[in-house]
Amino acid sequence: MNKFIFISGGVCSSLGKGVAASSIGALLEGRGLNVRMVKCDPYINVDAGTMSPYQHGEVYVTDDGAETDLDLGNYARFTSGHLSKANSVTTGQVYESVIRKEREGRYLGRCVQVIPHITDEIKSRITAVAREDPDTDVVIVEIGGTVGDIESIPFLESARQMIHEAGKSNAISVHLTLIPEVAGGELKTKPTQHSVKAMQEQGIQPDILICRAPVMLNETTRRKIALFTNMENDSVFTSYDISTTIYEIPLIFFEQKLDQVVLKKLGVESRHANLGAWKTMMENFNSRKGKVRIGIVGKYMSLHDAYKSVYEALFHAGLETGVEVELVKIDSARLEETDNADNVLGSQAADGGVDGVLVPGGFGQRGINGMIKAAQWARKNKVPYFGICLGMQIMVIDWGRNVLGWDDADSTEFNQNTKHPVVSLLEEQEEVINYGGTMRLGKWESVTEPGSRIFAAYREKNIWERHRHRYEFSNRYRGDMAESGLLLTAFIPDKTLVECVEWPDHPWGLGVQFHPEFKSKPTAASPLFRDFVAAARDRKQI
Ligand code: GLN
Numbered sequence: 001m002n003k004f005i006f007i008s009g010g011v012c013s014s015l016g017k018g019v020a021a022s023s024i025g026a027l028l029e030g031r032g033l034n035v036r037m038v039k040c041d042p043y044i045n046v047d048a049g050t051m052s053p054y055q056h057g058e059v060y061v062t063d064d065g066a067e068t069d070l071d072l073g074n075y076a077r078f079t080s081g082h083l084s085k086a087n088s089v090t091t092g093q094v095y096e097s098v099i100r101k102e103r104e105g106r107y108l109g110r111c112v113q114v115i116p117h118i119t120d121e122i123k124s125r126i127t128a129v130a131r132e133d134p135d136t137d138v139v140i141v142e143i144g145g146t147v148g149d150i151e152s153i154p155f156l157e158s159a160r161q162m163i164h165e166a167g168k169s170n171a172i173s174v175h176l177t178l179i180p181e182v183a184g185g186e187l188k189t190k191p192t193q194h195s196v197k198a199m200q201e202q203g204i205q206p207d208i209l210i211c212r213a214p215v216m217l218n219e220t221t222r223r224k225i226a227l228f229t230n231m232e233n234d235s236v237f238t239s240y241d242i243s244t245t246i247y248e249i250p251l252i253f254f255e256q257k258l259d260q261v262v263l264k265k266l267g268v269e270s271r272h273a274n275l276g277a278w279k280t281m282m283e284n285f286n287s288r289k290g291k292v293r294i295g296i297v298g299k300y301m302s303l304h305d306a307y308k309s310v311y312e313a314l315f316h317a318g319l320e321t322g323v324e325v326e327l328v329k330i331d332s333a334r335l336e337e338t339d340n341a342d343n344v345l346g347s348q349a350a351d352g353g354v355d356g357v358l359v360p361g362g363f364g365q366r367g368i369n370g371m372i373k374a375a376q377w378a379r380k381n382k383v384p385y386f387g388i389c390l391g392m393q394i395m396v397i398d399w400g401r402n403v404l405g406w407d408d409a410d411s412t413e414f415n416q417n418t419k420h421p422v423v424s425l426l427e428e429q430e431e432v433i434n435y436g437g438t439m440r441l442g443k444w445e446s447v448t449e450p451g452s453r454i455f456a457a458y459r460e461k462n463i464w465e466r467h468r469h470r471y472e473f474s475n476r477y478r479g480d481m482a483e484s485g486l487l488l489t490a491f492i493p494d495k496t497l498v499e500c501v502e503w504p505d506h507p508w509g510l511g512v513q514f515h516p517e518f519k520s521k522p523t524a525a526s527p528l529f530r531d532f533v534a535a536a537r538d539r540k541q542i
């Protein structure tokens with residue numbers, strides 16, 4: 001029988017519900033359980049693919065090509081259970097399928113309602129994740145939003161029903177709240193009491209409370225909270241503010257024995273806890289020496305979440321290479337305005353310049369010329385450069401314009417009339433077969449060339465990484481590019497698409513058509529991020 005943990009939040013948003021859910025997942029995996037994570041998002045969009053990165057942060061892509069909410073990225077960094085389209089459930093998807101069934105007459109003329117039809121659809125999507133893998137022990141379901149929101153009600157009602165149907169020893173509720181500090185340093189428990197009342201009004205008595213607080217709550221406060229919220233004394237935990245890293249949270253919960261209480265409540269026999277990888281990660285964190293400054297040149301710089309997985313992967317790379325990675329966010333418009341990239345990136349920049357340049361993925365023309373300047377600057381000054389998806393296409397455009405001397409070299413995404421479409425849609429490239437869909441999405445295999453930097457990073461010939469793009473390196477320019485020195489170092493197995501380019505005579509200049517950031521973990525950094533940060537570190541002679 002599968003066990004379910006429903007994680008809800010109260011008082012306000014941004015308390016770290018996703019990290020709490022993922023940390024519980026990590027702890028249960030440490031106890032040898034097979035964990036699957038599900039995110040229920042109350043918004044009406046069907047998926048995150050069409051949402052603006054300004055509003056919603058990055059689109060996280062799974063192996064099967066689902067364009068999901070960035071929360072799935074958190075799950076992937078903390079836990080190892082398979083993630084696919086099925087792990088993200090939005091109100092939009094739920095209504096879309098209920099309305100489709102209604103149109104098909106599948107409800108036999110009955111009146112279609114939120115309860116039971118919407119809630120049944122939610123429940124069936126959650127249990128489908130459990131059923132997908134027969135070895136699943138626990139499904140952790142994170143319910144987006146805050147208790148009391150109109151939008152979350154159907155999800156909380158579905159959780160209530162599942163807890164009722166599965167029985168208390170098979171399904172539990174974990175509720176995350178805030179304990180604010182008021183003037184004078186006093187910690188206030190009232191908002192938490194109200195939040196639990198709001199849960200009780202939804203028919204759910206939380207089994208475990210996690211209180212987000214500035215400091216570890218003392219025994220007296222925890223007992224008081226337990227008394228007023230109808231909880232067992234051992235079931236109130238603190239997620240206190242930390243100055244280290246969110247990846248320490250599993251260990252902070254472990255110290256408080258949160259996983260033992262979860263196992264006890266779910267009736268799972270306690271087993272040995274193996275958190276070795278997390279402990280090693282924290283040892284690496286504490287023994288980092290020196291700092292490298294990585295300039296990220298993109299167009300969504302004001303919102304941290306827009307390149308969330310890239311930033312996290314850089315942090316992971318720092319853990320493995322023994323340095324702190326400082327993120328220097330550079331709006332590519334700034335480079336467009338200057339006629340000397342040195343003023344923004346080099347040692348005469350006001351902030352002292354960068355030790356490496358990363359151009360991440362992106363869509364649309366805005367800021368492109370600034371990115372090309374950044375690539376050209378890194379190439380000429382032998383500064384480590386890492387291009388991801390659009391960042392690789394930028395390398396190819398720079399090479400076309402500034403090495404081959406084709407001033408109009410471009411991607412047809414930005415200029416359809418160029419005489420030198422060095423990056424273009426597959427359909428525009430006569431010599432390749434058409435793969436169908438408009439976007440290359442999800443997991444694809446690449447074959448790396450021996451002797452290349454990409455091969456040195458993965459130490460493997462055949463690799464699998466995730467894609468999300470429409471445009472490709474134009475095959476008709478392979479000859480010109482290679483003859484002028486650009487190294488083409490990875491391809492899809494039938495060699496019809498280029499997956500990686502590298503600069504010759506350069507310490508580390510590499511671009512990939514895929515997104516390695518999606519598979520990077522704090523306990524195992526992406527090999528390309530690791531080698532890029534190592535190159536920046538070596539350049540700085542740390
Ligand atoms: N806009 C480019 C394309 O569609 C790159 C996409 C990306 O960087 N994810 O090919």
